[in-house]
Amino acid sequence: MAIGERIRFFRNLKGMTQKYLGMQIGFSEKTADIRMAQYESGTRTPKAEATNGLAKVLDVSPQALTVPDIDSYNGLMHTLFALEDLYGFRIDTLSDEVCIRLDKGMGTNYITMLEMFTAWQEQSEKFKNGEITKEEYDQWRYNYPKFNAFNSNK
Secondary structure: OOHHHHHHHHHHHOOOOHHHHHHHOOOOOOOHHHHHHHHHHOOOOOOHHHHHHHHHHHOOOHHHHOOOOOOOHHHHHHHHHHHHHHHOEEEEEEOOEEEEEEOHHHOHHHHHHHHHHHHHHHHHHHHHOOOOOHHHHHHHHHOOOOOOOOOOOO
């Protein structure tokens, strides 16, 4: 998903207008909605400073806004191929189901990814078991690693 779509997603999730969000990051009332519409449509891309400001106002990590472009199945596949190369993701089968797994032969990459995936799995399990709400689960995901499982009280 492109950055503009992520901005729109989080803005709508927070119930903000384009004008309000734009004004919160420092645009004038006259241009705030226009600039946000440009960002969301992809005709303009926010610079790092604006991205950081948007993330702060939207209460998410800047990385939640700048995820890889996965707007198409082909784009998603190439993202997965890059993850295979960089982090040792492997396509496999488990109990006759296709799955993605971590390659233990990737050394510290494996250990780091295992810790991150374990934290994610723990939060997902808490949500499934009703121990945390959808909002708490989303807050954890959209601010990762700020509220990782090892530092959380939940």
